[in-house]
Amino acid sequence: MTEKRGTNKLIKTLAVLVLLPLSIIIPTLSLESYYAPTTNAQVRNTKSFAERKKQYRAQLKEALSTTDEQRIQLRCLAVQANIKTLATRSGEVQTKRVAAYSEITKEMDALSASLKNQAFETSELDKNIAELKVKVTAFQTTLADYKQTLEDLTVIDCSQDAASFKAALETARDLHTKLIGQVAEVRAFILNALKPSLQQVREELVSQQAAGESR
Amino acid sequence: MSARLGKPAVMDVQRPAQPTDIMPTAQLPVTNASPAGLEVPQPLPEQPQQPQTIQQPKIKGGKGPIVAIILIVFVVLLLIGGAVFYYLRSRASSGTVPITQTPAAQIPVADDGYTDPADIDATVQKIDGALTNLNDSTDFGASDLNDSTIGL
Numbered sequence: 410m411t412e413k414r415g416t417n418k419l420i421k422t423l424a425v426l427v428l429l430p431l432s433i434i435i436p437t438l439s440l441e442s443y444y445a446p447t448t449n450a451q452v453r454n455t456k457s458f459a460e461r462k463k464q465y466r467a468q469l470k471e472a473l474s475t476t477d478e479q480r481i482q483l484r485c486l487a488v489q490a491n492i493k494t495l496a497t498r499s500g501e502v503q504t505k506r507v508a509a510y511s512e513i514t515k516e517m518d519a520l521s522a523s524l525k526n527q528a529f530e531t532s533e534l535d536k537n538i539a540e541l542k543v544k545v546t547a548f549q550t551t552l553a554d555y556k557q558t559l560e561d562l563t564v565i566d567c568s569q570d571a572a573s574f575k576a577a578l579e580t581a582r583d584l585h586t587k588l589i590g591q592v593a594e595v596r597a598f599i600l601n602a603l604k605p606s607l608q609q610v611r612e613e614l615v616s617q618q619a620a621g622e623s624r
Numbered sequence: 625m626s627a628r629l630g631k632p633a634v635m636d637v638q639r640p641a642q643p644t645d646i647m648p649t650a651q652l653p654v655t656n657a658s659p660a661g662l663e664v665p666q667p668l669p670e671q672p673q674q675p676q677t678i679q680q681p682k683i684k685g686g687k688g689p690i691v692a693i694i695l696i697v698f699v700v701l702l703l704i705g706g707a708v709f710y711y712l713r714s715r716a717s718s719g720t721v722p723i724t725q726t727p728a729a730q731i732p733v734a735d736d737g738y739t740d741p742a743d744i745d746a747t748v749q750k751i752d753g754a755l756t757n758l759n760d761s762t763d764f765g766a767s768d769l770n771d772s773t774i775g776l
Contacts, residue, residue, distance in 0.1 A: 422692050425696060426695065426699060429696060429699075429700060480776070481776070484775060484776055485776075487775045488774050488775050491775050492774060495768060495769075495774075502763045502764075505757070505758070505763075506758060506763070509754040509755070509757060509758055512750065512754050513750075513751050513754050516747050516750050516751065517747070520739065520743065520744070520747050523738070523739040524739050526738075527738055527739060529739070578769070578776075581769055582769045585764065585768060585769050588764050589760070589764045589766065592758075592760045592764055596755060596758075596760065599751060599755060600755075603751070604748060604751065607744055607747060607748055608748075611741045611744040611745070614739065614740060614741050614744065615741050618740070618741070
Protein backbone atom coordinates (compact mmCIF):
# COMPACT_ATOMS: atom_id res chain seq x y z
CA MET A 410 0.00 0.00 0.00
CA THR A 411 2.76 2.39 0.94
CA GLU A 412 4.67 1.49 -2.18
CA LYS A 413 1.59 2.10 -4.30
CA ARG A 414 1.13 5.50 -2.75
CA GLY A 415 4.75 6.34 -3.31
CA THR A 416 4.51 5.26 -6.94
CA ASN A 417 1.37 7.32 -7.44
CA LYS A 418 3.05 10.34 -6.00
CA LEU A 419 6.07 9.81 -8.19
CA ILE A 420 3.89 9.50 -11.27
CA LYS A 421 2.02 12.66 -10.33
CA THR A 422 5.25 14.56 -9.76
CA LEU A 423 6.64 13.36 -13.06
CA ALA A 424 3.42 14.25 -14.84
CA VAL A 425 3.55 17.75 -13.38
CA LEU A 426 7.22 18.06 -14.24
CA VAL A 427 6.56 17.14 -17.85
CA LEU A 428 3.14 18.64 -18.48
CA LEU A 429 3.60 21.99 -16.80
CA PRO A 430 6.61 23.05 -18.86
CA LEU A 431 4.99 21.65 -21.98
CA SER A 432 1.86 23.67 -21.30
CA ILE A 433 4.05 26.79 -21.39
CA ILE A 434 6.46 25.87 -24.15
CA ILE A 435 3.99 24.53 -26.71
CA PRO A 436 1.70 27.59 -26.75
CA THR A 437 4.74 29.89 -26.77
CA LEU A 438 6.34 28.17 -29.72
CA SER A 439 3.11 27.78 -31.63
CA LEU A 440 2.26 31.44 -31.13
CA GLU A 441 5.76 32.42 -32.18
CA SER A 442 5.62 30.30 -35.32
CA TYR A 443 2.14 31.57 -36.11
CA TYR A 444 3.06 35.21 -35.82
CA ALA A 445 6.67 34.89 -37.03
CA PRO A 446 6.02 35.82 -40.67
CA THR A 447 4.05 38.86 -39.56
CA THR A 448 6.56 39.98 -36.98
CA ASN A 449 9.48 39.47 -39.33
CA ALA A 450 7.84 41.34 -42.13
CA GLN A 451 6.44 43.82 -39.71
CA VAL A 452 8.48 45.83 -37.38
CA ARG A 453 10.87 45.24 -34.59
CA ASN A 454 8.34 46.59 -32.12
CA THR A 455 4.68 47.40 -32.37
CA LYS A 456 5.05 50.69 -30.56
CA SER A 457 7.28 52.24 -33.16
CA PHE A 458 4.99 50.93 -35.88
CA ALA A 459 2.16 52.99 -34.40
CA GLU A 460 4.47 55.97 -34.18
CA ARG A 461 5.53 55.58 -37.78
CA LYS A 462 1.93 55.38 -38.93
CA LYS A 463 1.33 58.63 -37.12
CA GLN A 464 4.37 60.10 -38.83
CA TYR A 465 3.19 58.94 -42.27
CA ARG A 466 -0.19 60.55 -41.72
CA ALA A 467 1.46 63.78 -40.61
CA GLN A 468 3.39 63.87 -43.89
CA LEU A 469 0.32 63.32 -46.04
CA LYS A 470 0.17 66.28 -48.38
CA GLU A 471 -3.56 66.37 -49.01
CA ALA A 472 -6.54 64.78 -47.34
CA LEU A 473 -7.77 61.51 -48.76
CA SER A 474 -10.84 61.90 -50.95
CA THR A 475 -13.77 59.52 -50.59
CA THR A 476 -13.10 58.13 -54.06
CA ASP A 477 -9.46 57.44 -53.23
CA GLU A 478 -10.42 55.88 -49.93
CA GLN A 479 -12.88 53.50 -51.60
CA ARG A 480 -10.36 52.65 -54.30
CA ILE A 481 -7.71 51.81 -51.72
CA GLN A 482 -10.12 49.76 -49.65
CA LEU A 483 -11.16 47.82 -52.71
CA ARG A 484 -7.72 47.04 -54.11
CA CYS A 485 -5.27 47.33 -51.28
CA LEU A 486 -4.97 43.63 -50.53
CA ALA A 487 -3.66 42.95 -54.03
CA VAL A 488 -1.48 46.06 -53.77
CA GLN A 489 -0.02 44.77 -50.52
CA ALA A 490 0.96 41.51 -52.22
CA ASN A 491 2.80 43.46 -54.93
CA ILE A 492 4.49 45.68 -52.38
CA LYS A 493 5.60 42.61 -50.46
CA THR A 494 7.42 41.43 -53.58
CA LEU A 495 8.97 44.86 -53.92
CA ALA A 496 10.05 44.80 -50.27
CA THR A 497 11.74 41.44 -50.78
CA ARG A 498 13.51 42.79 -53.83
CA SER A 499 14.63 45.89 -51.96
CA GLY A 500 16.12 43.61 -49.31
CA GLU A 501 18.18 41.88 -52.00
CA VAL A 502 19.19 45.24 -53.43
CA GLN A 503 20.21 46.36 -49.97
CA THR A 504 22.44 43.32 -49.46
CA LYS A 505 24.04 43.71 -52.89
CA ARG A 506 24.60 47.46 -52.63
CA VAL A 507 25.92 47.35 -49.09
CA ALA A 508 28.43 44.68 -50.16
CA ALA A 509 29.52 46.63 -53.25
CA TYR A 510 29.91 49.99 -51.52
CA SER A 511 31.60 48.33 -48.60
CA GLU A 512 34.09 46.69 -50.96
CA ILE A 513 34.87 50.04 -52.60
CA THR A 514 35.38 51.89 -49.32
CA LYS A 515 37.45 49.01 -47.98
CA GLU A 516 39.71 49.11 -51.02
CA MET A 517 40.08 52.85 -50.71
CA ASP A 518 40.88 52.64 -47.00
CA ALA A 519 43.49 49.97 -47.64
CA LEU A 520 45.06 52.00 -50.41
CA SER A 521 45.12 55.15 -48.31
CA ALA A 522 46.71 53.29 -45.41
CA SER A 523 49.31 51.79 -47.72
CA LEU A 524 50.14 55.18 -49.22
CA LYS A 525 50.47 56.70 -45.77
CA ASN A 526 52.92 53.98 -44.85
CA GLN A 527 55.22 55.22 -47.57
CA ALA A 528 54.77 58.84 -46.55
CA PHE A 529 52.61 59.73 -49.51
CA GLU A 530 50.37 62.76 -49.30
CA THR A 531 46.82 61.42 -49.11
CA SER A 532 44.81 64.35 -47.80
CA GLU A 533 42.93 64.86 -51.07
CA LEU A 534 42.27 61.14 -51.41
CA ASP A 535 41.15 60.89 -47.80
CA LYS A 536 38.79 63.81 -48.30
CA ASN A 537 37.20 62.00 -51.22
CA ILE A 538 36.99 58.74 -49.30
CA ALA A 539 35.31 60.53 -46.41
CA GLU A 540 32.82 62.19 -48.76
CA LEU A 541 32.06 58.86 -50.41
CA LYS A 542 31.39 57.33 -47.02
CA VAL A 543 29.00 60.14 -46.14
CA LYS A 544 27.11 59.59 -49.36
CA VAL A 545 27.03 55.82 -48.91
CA THR A 546 25.80 56.17 -45.33
CA ALA A 547 23.07 58.58 -46.45
CA PHE A 548 22.02 56.12 -49.13
CA GLN A 549 21.95 53.23 -46.68
CA THR A 550 19.84 55.23 -44.23
CA THR A 551 17.34 56.12 -46.94
CA LEU A 552 17.29 52.54 -48.19
CA ALA A 553 16.63 51.23 -44.68
CA ASP A 554 13.77 53.74 -44.26
CA TYR A 555 12.38 52.81 -47.68
CA LYS A 556 12.48 49.11 -46.87
CA GLN A 557 10.84 49.77 -43.51
CA THR A 558 8.09 51.80 -45.15
CA LEU A 559 7.45 49.03 -47.68
CA GLU A 560 7.22 46.51 -44.85
CA ASP A 561 4.83 48.80 -43.00
CA LEU A 562 2.70 49.08 -46.11
CA THR A 563 2.28 45.31 -46.19
CA VAL A 564 0.98 45.17 -42.62
CA ILE A 565 -1.16 48.28 -42.35
CA ASP A 566 -4.82 47.33 -42.09
CA CYS A 567 -5.60 49.11 -45.33
CA SER A 568 -9.29 48.23 -45.46
CA GLN A 569 -9.82 49.97 -42.12
CA ASP A 570 -7.09 52.59 -42.25
CA ALA A 571 -6.85 53.73 -45.84
CA ALA A 572 -5.43 57.11 -44.82
CA SER A 573 -2.38 55.54 -43.16
CA PHE A 574 -1.89 53.28 -46.16
CA LYS A 575 -2.03 56.18 -48.58
CA ALA A 576 0.31 58.24 -46.38
CA ALA A 577 2.82 55.38 -46.14
CA LEU A 578 2.65 54.91 -49.90
CA GLU A 579 3.40 58.59 -50.44
CA THR A 580 6.36 58.33 -48.05
CA ALA A 581 7.65 55.25 -49.88
CA ARG A 582 7.41 57.09 -53.19
CA ASP A 583 9.33 60.07 -51.81
CA LEU A 584 12.04 57.78 -50.43
CA HIS A 585 12.19 55.89 -53.72
CA THR A 586 12.75 59.12 -55.64
CA LYS A 587 15.40 60.12 -53.11
CA LEU A 588 17.11 56.75 -53.54
CA ILE A 589 17.27 57.11 -57.31
CA GLY A 590 19.01 60.43 -56.80
CA GLN A 591 21.41 59.11 -54.16
CA VAL A 592 22.38 56.08 -56.21
CA ALA A 593 23.17 58.30 -59.18
CA GLU A 594 25.06 60.66 -56.89
CA VAL A 595 27.26 57.90 -55.47
CA ARG A 596 28.04 56.57 -58.93
CA ALA A 597 28.79 60.03 -60.25
CA PHE A 598 31.02 60.80 -57.30
CA ILE A 599 33.01 57.61 -57.78
CA LEU A 600 33.41 58.22 -61.49
CA ASN A 601 33.96 61.97 -61.42
CA ALA A 602 35.80 62.53 -58.15
CA LEU A 603 37.24 59.35 -56.72
CA LYS A 604 38.62 57.79 -59.85
CA PRO A 605 40.26 61.05 -61.04
CA SER A 606 41.87 61.42 -57.64
CA LEU A 607 43.16 57.86 -57.92
CA GLN A 608 44.48 58.69 -61.36
CA GLN A 609 46.25 61.68 -59.87
CA VAL A 610 47.82 59.50 -57.20
CA ARG A 611 48.92 57.06 -59.87
CA GLU A 612 50.60 59.82 -61.88
CA GLU A 613 52.41 61.04 -58.80
CA LEU A 614 53.59 57.52 -58.05
CA VAL A 615 54.81 57.13 -61.61
CA SER A 616 56.70 60.41 -61.42
CA GLN A 617 58.17 59.39 -58.05
CA GLN A 618 59.30 56.09 -59.51
CA ALA A 619 60.80 57.84 -62.53
CA ALA A 620 62.63 60.26 -60.24
CA GLY A 621 63.94 57.34 -58.18
CA GLU A 622 65.23 55.51 -61.23
CA SER A 623 66.93 58.58 -62.67
CA ARG A 624 68.97 59.05 -59.43
CA MET B 625 -11.42 -0.33 4.95
CA SER B 626 -10.31 0.97 8.32
CA ALA B 627 -13.96 1.50 9.36
CA ARG B 628 -14.70 -2.12 8.76
CA LEU B 629 -11.72 -3.22 10.70
CA GLY B 630 -12.45 -0.85 13.55
CA LYS B 631 -15.93 -2.18 14.37
CA PRO B 632 -15.89 -5.97 14.29
CA ALA B 633 -19.32 -7.56 14.62
CA VAL B 634 -20.09 -10.10 17.27
CA MET B 635 -21.35 -12.54 14.72
CA ASP B 636 -18.05 -12.37 12.99
CA VAL B 637 -16.59 -14.39 15.81
CA GLN B 638 -19.26 -17.06 15.65
CA ARG B 639 -19.36 -17.26 11.89
CA PRO B 640 -16.05 -16.17 10.67
CA ALA B 641 -16.79 -17.56 7.23
CA GLN B 642 -19.52 -15.00 6.66
CA PRO B 643 -18.27 -11.90 5.03
CA THR B 644 -19.24 -8.85 7.00
CA ASP B 645 -20.47 -7.09 3.90
CA ILE B 646 -23.38 -9.48 3.54
CA MET B 647 -24.63 -9.01 7.09
CA PRO B 648 -24.21 -5.52 8.33
CA THR B 649 -23.35 -5.12 11.95
CA ALA B 650 -26.36 -2.97 12.68
CA GLN B 651 -28.72 -5.88 12.05
CA LEU B 652 -26.92 -8.43 14.14
CA PRO B 653 -28.72 -9.56 17.32
CA VAL B 654 -26.81 -8.78 20.42
CA THR B 655 -29.05 -10.86 22.76
CA ASN B 656 -30.38 -14.40 22.56
CA ALA B 657 -33.99 -15.13 23.36
CA SER B 658 -34.61 -17.61 26.24
CA PRO B 659 -37.02 -20.49 25.77
CA ALA B 660 -39.51 -18.72 28.03
CA GLY B 661 -39.45 -15.79 25.84
CA LEU B 662 -37.68 -13.65 28.32
CA GLU B 663 -34.81 -11.89 27.20
CA VAL B 664 -31.85 -12.63 29.31
CA PRO B 665 -28.98 -10.48 28.73
CA GLN B 666 -26.18 -12.62 27.53
CA PRO B 667 -22.74 -11.84 28.58
CA LEU B 668 -20.97 -10.46 25.69
CA PRO B 669 -18.46 -12.86 24.34
CA GLU B 670 -14.99 -11.82 24.76
CA GLN B 671 -14.17 -9.27 22.27
CA PRO B 672 -11.75 -10.61 19.79
CA GLN B 673 -8.59 -8.72 19.68
CA GLN B 674 -8.94 -5.96 17.28
CA PRO B 675 -6.67 -6.57 14.37
CA GLN B 676 -3.81 -4.26 14.63
CA THR B 677 -4.01 -1.77 11.87
CA ILE B 678 -0.65 -1.31 10.36
CA GLN B 679 0.45 2.16 11.11
CA GLN B 680 1.71 3.58 7.93
CA PRO B 681 4.77 5.63 8.40
CA LYS B 682 3.66 9.14 7.74
CA ILE B 683 5.53 10.75 4.98
CA LYS B 684 6.95 13.82 6.41
CA GLY B 685 5.13 16.62 4.63
CA GLY B 686 7.99 18.98 5.16
CA LYS B 687 10.71 18.47 2.60
CA GLY B 688 9.23 16.28 -0.13
CA PRO B 689 6.78 18.77 -1.68
CA ILE B 690 9.17 21.66 -1.25
CA VAL B 691 11.87 19.88 -3.17
CA ALA B 692 9.37 18.92 -5.88
CA ILE B 693 8.10 22.51 -6.13
CA ILE B 694 11.61 23.91 -6.31
CA LEU B 695 12.47 21.36 -8.97
CA ILE B 696 9.34 22.21 -10.99
CA VAL B 697 9.96 25.93 -10.72
CA PHE B 698 13.57 25.43 -11.75
CA VAL B 699 12.66 23.33 -14.77
CA VAL B 700 9.91 25.75 -15.79
CA LEU B 701 12.24 28.73 -15.50
CA LEU B 702 14.89 26.87 -17.45
CA LEU B 703 12.49 26.08 -20.26
CA ILE B 704 11.04 29.58 -20.32
CA GLY B 705 14.55 30.97 -20.48
CA GLY B 706 15.38 28.59 -23.31
CA ALA B 707 12.26 29.55 -25.22
CA VAL B 708 12.94 33.27 -24.78
CA PHE B 709 16.55 32.81 -25.85
CA TYR B 710 15.48 30.81 -28.90
CA TYR B 711 12.88 33.44 -29.79
CA LEU B 712 15.30 36.34 -29.43
CA ARG B 713 17.98 34.56 -31.40
CA SER B 714 15.61 33.64 -34.24
CA ARG B 715 14.31 37.20 -34.31
CA ALA B 716 17.79 38.67 -34.35
CA SER B 717 18.93 36.40 -37.17
CA SER B 718 15.96 37.38 -39.32
CA GLY B 719 16.75 41.09 -38.97
CA THR B 720 17.88 43.39 -41.70
CA VAL B 721 21.36 43.47 -43.15
CA PRO B 722 23.74 45.46 -40.99
CA ILE B 723 24.75 48.64 -42.71
CA THR B 724 27.81 49.36 -40.65
CA GLN B 725 31.10 49.76 -42.37
CA THR B 726 34.36 48.15 -41.44
CA PRO B 727 36.50 50.59 -39.50
CA ALA B 728 39.69 51.51 -41.25
CA ALA B 729 41.77 50.11 -38.39
CA GLN B 730 40.51 46.58 -39.05
CA ILE B 731 41.32 46.62 -42.73
CA PRO B 732 44.44 44.73 -43.67
CA VAL B 733 46.98 46.82 -45.53
CA ALA B 734 47.60 45.54 -49.03
CA ASP B 735 50.34 43.11 -49.97
CA ASP B 736 53.95 44.17 -49.34
CA GLY B 737 53.04 47.55 -47.89
CA TYR B 738 54.45 49.49 -50.83
CA THR B 739 51.95 50.97 -53.27
CA ASP B 740 52.93 51.26 -56.89
CA PRO B 741 50.91 52.33 -59.97
CA ALA B 742 49.89 48.72 -60.54
CA ASP B 743 48.14 48.72 -57.16
CA ILE B 744 46.20 51.80 -58.17
CA ASP B 745 45.18 50.11 -61.41
CA ALA B 746 44.05 47.08 -59.46
CA THR B 747 41.99 49.25 -57.13
CA VAL B 748 40.39 51.07 -60.04
CA GLN B 749 39.56 47.73 -61.63
CA LYS B 750 37.93 46.52 -58.45
CA ILE B 751 35.87 49.70 -58.19
CA ASP B 752 34.77 49.35 -61.80
CA GLY B 753 33.88 45.72 -61.21
CA ALA B 754 31.80 46.60 -58.15
CA LEU B 755 30.00 49.36 -60.04
CA THR B 756 29.37 47.15 -63.07
CA ASN B 757 27.50 44.69 -60.86
CA LEU B 758 25.13 47.45 -59.78
CA ASN B 759 22.32 48.27 -62.13
CA ASP B 760 20.70 51.46 -60.92
CA SER B 761 17.70 51.42 -63.23
CA THR B 762 16.84 47.80 -62.36
CA ASP B 763 17.39 48.18 -58.63
CA PHE B 764 15.36 51.37 -58.41
CA GLY B 765 13.08 51.48 -61.40
CA ALA B 766 11.33 54.80 -61.98
CA SER B 767 7.94 53.08 -62.18
CA ASP B 768 8.38 50.73 -59.19
CA LEU B 769 5.69 52.45 -57.13
CA ASN B 770 3.40 53.72 -59.84
CA ASP B 771 -0.30 53.10 -59.31
CA SER B 772 -0.43 50.84 -62.34
CA THR B 773 2.66 48.86 -61.31
CA ILE B 774 1.42 48.10 -57.81
CA GLY B 775 -2.15 47.49 -58.96
CA LEU B 776 -3.81 50.53 -57.47
